[in-house]
Amino acid sequence: MSQLASINRERDQWSAALGVSVDAPAVEVCQAFEQFAHKLAPQDLAGWPMYCLAVSSLPDDYAKAARFRGGWHNARSYFSVSRHLPRDAGYGPCLFVNDLLSHELALQLVTGAQTALARRGEIETIDELLQYVQWRRPIEFLCRVLTHELGHAIEYLVDGEFECMKAVHDRLPIARANLTRNQDAYLAADAATETSRPEPPPPQVDAHGLRFTRIMAHLQYRLSMLGVDAVAHDVAGERFNQRHFAACEVALGNEPYKYIDQSFESILALPFPPEFAACQLKTRSAADADAALARA
Ligand SMILES: [Zn+2]
Numbered sequence: 283m284s285q286l287a288s289i290n291r292e293r294d295q296w297s298a299a300l301g302v303s304v305d306a307p308a309v310e311v312c313q314a315f316e317q318f319a320h321k322l323a324p325q326d327l328a329g330w331p332m333y334c335l336a337v338s339s340l341p342d343d344y345a346k347a348a349r350f351r352g353g354w355h356n357a358r359s360y361f362s363v364s365r366h367l368p369r370d371a372g373y374g375p376c377l378f379v380n381d382l383l384s385h386e387l388a389l390q391l392v393t394g395a396q397t398a399l400a401r402r403g404e405i406e407t408i409d410e411l412l413q414y415v416q417w418r419r420p421i422e423f424l425c426r427v428l429t430h431e432l433g434h435a436i437e438y439l440v441d442g443e444f445e446c447m448k449a450v451h452d453r454l455p456i457a458r459a460n461l462t463r464n465q466d467a468y469l470a471a472d473a474a475t476e477t478s479r480p481e482p483p484p485p486q487v488d489a490h491g492l493r494f495t496r497i498m499a500h501l502q503y504r505l506s507m508l509g510v511d512a513v514a515h516d517v518a519g520e521r522f523n524q525r526h527f528a529a530c531e532v533a534l535g536n537e538p539y540k541y542i543d544q545s546f547e548s549i550l551a552l553p554f555p556p557e558f559a560a561c562q563l564k565t566r567s568a569a570d571a572d573a574a575l576a577r578a
Pocket residue numbers: 430434489490
């Protein structure tokens with residue numbers, strides 16, 4: 283299957299799974315994903331309101347903070363974003379997706395295209411190429427990013443972070459006000475930092491460990507059972523000091539099939555299968571330190 287056919291197929295699959303049209307506005311896709319997420323992690327999300335937010339529907343600081351990102355999740359985002367929610371059902375996971383291509387990412391794309399075209403003897407200016415850019419992110423991009431961010435939310439839910447923050451939120455009005463102020467300040471600081479940053483920040487290795495890869499492998503299997511053959515977005519691989527995601531999936535064996543009806547809380551309580559644990563690669567500095575020890 284060609285790359286274009288495979289993208290079109292995935293687009294149709296997401297559209298059918300979420301019950302929206304293939305060119306539905308990002309806000310509509312987000313609302314549908316809020317319901318869909320409960321099919322992927324029913325036990326872990328039970329009782330929690332879930333918010334999926336298109337960055338273009340929020341104040342400008344969110345787009346500035348997200349200009350190099352596809353999306354993000356932070357267990358405390360609710361405290362700042364709650365005033366912008368169309369329906370506020372109380373504290374819960376917030377998944378953000380950057381539904382418009384930022385100018386910076388568009389420039390990276392067209393600069394790459396310009397170089398490739400120049401090799402073929404075709405000379406195009408950056409401004410000419412920018413006219414072909416699709417600024418609106420398609421449904422498959424939105425859903426892949428939301429699935430990735432859902433993986434982060436699940437890890438925080440399993441670790442009790444949401445339970446703990448909810449207790450603070452419900453019982454301590456002063457702490458709640460402080461959390462809101464802190465989150466507002468973090469967002470403003472992020473927006474300022476990202477605006478002055480010339481290129482994408484380095485990968486967040488700590489947030490994308492093997493535990494997260496395990497969650498994503500289970501989510502990918504559950505997606506396939508719901509009719510979506512999507513490739514996990516930005517997971518595993520050398521940039522996170524792990525083997526390639528496909529190799530991690532093989533190493534996990536039949537675990538996603540075996541535990542499809544289990545909560546992520548009970549799955550993550552199990553030790554890693556040994557082959558899967560071996561998917562963790564050493565960082566360059568750790569490998570260098572081992573080599574130095576061996577020589578000593
Ligand atoms: Zn991530």
